[in-house]
Amino acid sequence: MAVDIQKEVVRIINQEGLFLYGILTKPCQENNQNRLVISCQSGIVAKGEIGDHLRWVADRLAEQGITVLRFDQHGTGDSQGECEQDIPVRLFFQRVQDGCFVNDTLSVIDWAIKRFVDYDIFLLGECGGCISALAAGAERLKNIQGYILIAAPVLRFSITNNSKSQIGVLDARNTSKQYHRKFFQLSSWFRFLSGKSDMKLIFGSIFVQLNFLVRKSCSIIFPHPTSIPENPVFNMLFWKSFKIIAEAKKNICFLLPQLDNETFEFNVEFKQKILDKHKKQFPTCKIVSLPDTDHSIMFPQSRKMVLHELLNWMNR
Known part of the structure; x- marks a missing residue:
């Protein structure tokens, strides 16, 4: 049986005085658990994301009594402001x-703290x-209870991305497998x-x-134990923020997602x-693999896995 949920368009002023628009997906009052999830999308598209899976997840969470806020950052979706044009x-x-x-x-968090008093x-x-x-x-x-991070990118560039290549290691492996299968095909040799x-x-x-x-061999031959990221293109904003949160x-x-270059680099x-x-x-950090799932999370089975793991973690 379908559970009633409500939706509300909200307008939040950011630190530059621009209006950020978002959608609150709310459970019915008798099912309300006083928990709020603020969804931060990649920033490249709008609050629905490719495949609209964030909306689907928000609806399912609201059915479970959890309020969800999806919002567009400045210059994206319905929010005010302009992002720089004509850049890759x-x-x-x-x-x-x-x-x-x-x-x-930060502006959205501050707004939520005032609107949702006594909520977790x-x-x-x-992604981003x-x-x-x-x-x-x-x-x-002190205001955030926990974090759910999907397809977190830990490198500002791919492990091997430089001026010679924009190919991720996982993509390179898959390409090699495809060409190995064609090794004995005359038509492939002709091409x-x-x-x-x-x-x-x-x-x-x-x-x-x-x-x-070469990098992997060097790390085995010359081991260098460290408690900080040693890759020169590791995202230090990610690391510093993670360390503050984890130490708290x-x-x-x-x-x-198993089929994602970000996952390979993360691991x-x-x-x-x-x-x-x-x-x-x-000790408070948990890692969950999503089998047969790519970066888009747009397929039904992938959405269901995200929802299942998210609810398991929140209700632990």
């Missing part, structure tokens, strides 16, 4: 990773929204020798994998090198 998406996303929407998130407040970040959630949460430490194959992708994938293997014993749940550069070696230092 990758460059814009780097600015998101550097915290360009943190102040918007949680921050839900996805994880940076906004962590950085803002570190500044409002390759005639120059019709994507040479940039083939040799770029080889370069990425060799680069990664705040609960953090990372949801990692290699953060989980294996930091979290696994210093478990006692981060």
Whole structure:
């Protein structure tokens, strides 16, 4: 049987005096658990995100008695302001990773604290929204109960991304597997020798994998235990904010889509090198893998997994 939920359009003034628009998805009063989830999207699109899965998750959470606020950062969706035009998406996303929407998130948190007195407040970040959630949460430490972070990017660039390649390690591996399957196909050799194959992708994938293997071999031959990220392109805003929150014993749940380059980088550069070696230092940190799920989380089974893990964590 369907459970009644309510929706309300809200308008929040950010620190620059711009109106941020959002949607509150609320449970019926008798089902209200006095818990609020503030959803921080990547900042590249609007509060619905690709595939509209955040709206779907918000509706299901409200049915369980949890209020959800989805909002558009300045210059996106319905909110006021303009983001810089005519720049590559990758460059814009780097600015998101550097915290360009943190102040918007702080404004939303401050608004929610006044509106939802005596509520437990949680921050839900996805992709670049994880940076906004962590950085803002570190500044409002006492007001945030916990963090759910989906597909958190820990590097400002891919492990091997530089001027020669924009290919992630996971994509490089998948490309190699595809070409290995075609090794004995004459038609594939004809395409390759005639120059019709994507040479940039083939040799770029080889370069990425060799680069990664060299780095991995060096770390084994010359081990260098550390309690801080050592990769030169590790996102230090992510690290500093995470460390403040974790040391305050705040609960953090990372949801990692299995078929995502961000997950590969997270595991290699953060989980294996930091979290696994210093478990006692981060006892409130939980990591959950989402099998057969890609970065978009737009398929029904992926949405259901996110909802299931989110509710399990919040109701633990």
